Amino acid sequence: MEIQKIEQQFLELNKKMMNYNEAISVMYWDLRTGAPKNGAEQRSNVISQLSAEVFAMSTSSEMNDYLTKLENVIGTGVLSDVTEKSVKECRKDYNLNVKIPPEEYREFVKLTALSESAWEEAKAEANFEKFQPFIEKIVEAKKKFIEYWGYNDKKYDTLLDLYEPGMTTKKLDEVFKKVREELVPLVAAIAKTGKSLQGDFLFKPLEIQRQKRICEDILTQLGYNFDSGRLDESVHPFQITLNPGDVRVTTKYIEDNFMSALFGTIHECGHALYEQNISTKLIGTPLCGGSSMGIHESQSLFFENIVGRSKEFWTNQFAVLKDNAGDYLENVTFEEFYESVNHSEPSLIRIEADELTYPLHIMVRYEIEKELFDGSLEVKDLPRVWNQKMEEYLGITPSNDAEGVLQDVHWSGGDFGYFPSYALGAMYSAQFKNTLVKEMPSYEELLEQGQIEPIVNWLTKNIHQHGRLKTPSEILVDVTGEELNVTHFINYLTDKYTSLYKL
């Protein structure tokens, strides 16, 4: 058969897989945004059924056949760039998946669906024991998967590589050490001032209906397209892409913590802008997504922190917010607001942590995951070790597991190796900003005028549109001219917090 015919069939198979994945994503979104509990178990049957079908397609002899034939002509100019890179993605998936027996994979997917419901209940009751049997099974399954996949130095590296290609425990240990060496003295210096920038208004109640409207407005202001998405409520905020014309975000509203919903929304908006701006030529291919979890997170953190907590952004937006928030910001000055949303202090909940202490939350999880997978830590000891590490890194101890080890959804989905991406994202985002400001000298002025569009366009041109056509490292080098350089991150934080706390 001629190669163009094979290319076409390969792309058709990919489209079919993407269609199944979209159905699965709709069901996940539904389960997390208010599906009734009595239907959840049967729903997990449906998800596991369809996931098994996708799994079967990705590991089919048909797929292997296409890949083998297309691999023969890679680099000869016969195939488009999109096809060549799709082939590489599919081969990676094929190799990962073909080693896992289908029935085991199917069971695993079902387990994670049930596990998420269990986690929701366990968290609501602050009862780790309810979650423990699920997480034990998930860790066991993941270990078995790693055995199937193979590993070099450390089992955990295989998981890291899934989310951030090329990342290893060795590299992360180094990077985290360097960041820790700089951040710990900075955090200490702030503590020494005895200053709190936290305004009383932060925990003033603001009715949910108003919070909702403001979050919708801010999404629009940042360039989120509501004709290609919607905003809902869930236990843990998330962004999910059903297709490029349907990129959804959720947030969580707490009456007396509006900033949590607001910055949660801005964070997910960053993810969503990435997904809404991926080139339409990638639709239906495995390249229609973020380059890596770290690069994805760089976009959410860029909007949450670098834009969303900047003086410049609020120069324009503060008056609007004040108008829309009833008496919530009564008697609050611009300066108080800016300082309050940048207040830094060790806290218990990662997603509510400030950008300075945030990396320390990641390190707690990173150390725990490393130890779970090298066998030096058992699941039953998670709550104890979590609390220990929190004390060690942040100097505080959760009073219960809901605000401790049960706070994140990730482990219930089997997403180990994912957390480091959050810290990498923060580092990438500072590096991108450093280049953006050089290339767009009017950056601060634009923000002050509420003109976000040129900034989103820059990100789209340099990052978003490419989807998975480029690796994280290619993006970094193409955009900033260098590989990951944590100096930018450290400088950004040092400048910002030195000025804020007048150190």
Place this chain on the structure above:
Amino acid sequence: MEIQKIEQQFLELNKKMMNYNEAISVMYWDLRTGAPKNGAEQRSNVISQLSAEVFAMSTSSEMNDYLTKLENVIGTGVLSDVTEKSVKECRKDYNLNVKIPPEEYREFVKLTALSESAWEEAKAEANFEKFQPFIEKIVEAKKKFIEYWGYNDKKYDTLLDLYEPGMTTKKLDEVFKKVREELVPLVAAIAKTGKSLQGDFLFKPLEIQRQKRICEDILTQLGYNFDSGRLDESVHPFQITLNPGDVRVTTKYIEDNFMSALFGTIHECGHALYEQNISTKLIGTPLCGGSSMGIHESQSLFFENIVGRSKEFWTNQFAVLKDNAGDYLENVTFEEFYESVNHSEPSLIRIEADELTYPLHIMVRYEIEKELFDGSLEVKDLPRVWNQKMEEYLGITPSNDAEGVLQDVHWSGGDFGYFPSYALGAMYSAQFKNTLVKEMPSYEELLEQGQIEPIVNWLTKNIHQHGRLKTPSEILVDVTGEELNVTHFINYLTDKYTSLYKL
């Protein structure tokens, strides 16, 4: 292979099909309850992909093989009742589906998904022309399907039979004639009194948030289980079953027409109670649904009209409603409320029509559908003919197509032959009520005390639990001792409206 093994494989295949159907239903629900418009076209690809897979399974040689082997032993006591009736259902489907080329079916499903979005837009703009090309294609496709399926006397009978097995144009013409002969003089007699029972409060604004809460309360009061369902908003109210633990309802809130949302909700609640109470032994089989559209509608209309518009029900609920509805019912007496919700007057919108004039709305649609399929009417003439018939049967003419021919979602989904079920449902419901009151002499007293549970239990025992294990006619005869007898319906309406209007 031994027959038990085949039975098991047959049931497994059914489970798989039900799983796919659940995924499709989640996506339909999603599309109708706020999915962003830019994702709709790609979503329709997903729905058509999965629908094509279900279609392929239902028409597979594997399915035919199971059916043939199992049919050989039907009636010999080897198979369970559930399996025997599942075999019959699947054979019926097989015969219907195998005659349609898969590609044509796939295109049809895609067409209906796009068509629904087009209908929503056309209705919003009261612009029939936007919808016309879609409905033309749908009618053409359906005619082609009927050719594939075959038909006896009239093409349209084949469609009627899909929703109400055994129903024909001949029978319906007779039944509708008889009902019309009795209702027209009754409607005329009411008009002659010159009385209007309509209280001013009916169109007083009531904030959506309150409407929502009251609708939730009334669902609970009627026995709807929120752990197995949820209430959402959509352009047209509907009930959808994802699985028996997830039976959803929607309604439409209009600020100055609360009764529309309230009775819409009660109507869908009737459907939902049916689905929530189907025996769990039918899960995963094709019997896990209503016996027919007419029987289904008998349950929604039983709750909407026979319970929901009865003096007895509001004896208990009126005070509760008054408390929850702010000043909406200020100065409204129980008697005024009861009369207002039973006010009868020809009106434009079917779902807002009173129970007396409702069957006339059905007759408009029935006549149009008949003529579309016998070729005596073209799609482009629909708006004109619709308006003519409305004038002829109800004495009123819509001022635009949004309140005329575009008001219902059904045709956009290709559901021709469905509307008569609504009228049949009303007739069945009166017949069921006649028996219920005989068997449960305390019926009125229970309603007055707000004790709905024994009534739902009676319906569950006699109707709900059986799902599709019984045909409509079997249910009628088993429960009421006779086939459809429209006298009960005519007597019910005559008694009620004679008393209301003191004729």
